[in-house]
Amino acid sequence: MTITGIKKLLKTRNLRVTELRVALLEIISNLGKAVSYQEIQNSLIKFDRITLYRTLNAFIERGILHKIILEDNQNFYALCSVECTKDKHQHQHIHFQCNQCREVSCLESKEPIELDISNHLVDEIEITVSGLCQDCHN
Numbered sequence: 001m002t003i004t005g006i007k008k009l010l011k012t013r014n015l016r017v018t019e020l021r022v023a024l025l026e027i028i029s030n031l032g033k034a035v036s037y038q039e040i041q042n043s044l045i046k047f048d049r050i051t052l053y054r055t056l057n058a059f060i061e062r063g064i065l066h067k068i069i070l071e072d073n074q075n076f077y078a079l080c081s082v083e084c085t086k087d088k089h090q091h092q093h094i095h096f097q098c099n100q101c102r103e104v105s106c107l108e109s110k111e112p113i114e115l116d117i118s119n120h121l122v123d124e125i126e127i128t129v130s131g132l133c134q135d136c137h138n
C-alpha cells in the first residue's frame with residue numbers, strides 16, 4: 001500500500017493520520033503476510049509499547065487488521081479484506097502456519113466455510129492449518 005493509500009484508509013475508518021499509524025500499516029501491507037507482534041515491535045522500536053498496543057487494537061476495532069492467536073500464544077496481525085467494517089469482521093478464511101519458518105499467512109477459501117454451529121453463539125471463527133509453506137518444502 002502506498003502512503004497515500006494508507007492515509008486514505010485511515011480517513012475512511014475515521015482515524016487521524018499519525019506517524020505510528022502510517023508506519024504500522026506500511027510494515028504490515030508491504031510484507032504482504034501476517035506479522036508477529038514481536039516483528040512489529042522490533043520495527044517500531046521508537047514508539048512506546050502502550051501506544052503501539054492501542055493502535056493495533058484501534059485497527060482491529062475499525063476492521064483494518066485482524067489478530068491471529070496461535071497455540072503458543074504468539075499474536076500475529078494481518079490486513080483485513082475490504083469487506084471488513086467498523087462493526088464487523090467478515091472473515092471466511094483459514095490461517096496457515098509453517099512448522100519450519102513459523103510464518104503465518106491468510107488462506108482465502110473459495111467456498112464459505114460451513115460449520116455446524118447452530119447451537120452456539122459464535123463471535124469469531126479461528127481455523128489454523130499447519131504444515132510446510134511453499135518456501136520450506138521446495
Ligand SMILES: [Zn+2]
Pocket residue numbers: 063064065066080081084088089090091
Ligand atoms: Zn477483518
Ligand SMILES: [Zn+2]
Pocket residue numbers: 098099100101102103132133134135136
Ligand atoms: Zn516455511
Ligand SMILES: [Zn+2]
Pocket residue numbers: 066078093094095105106107
Ligand atoms: Zn487472516
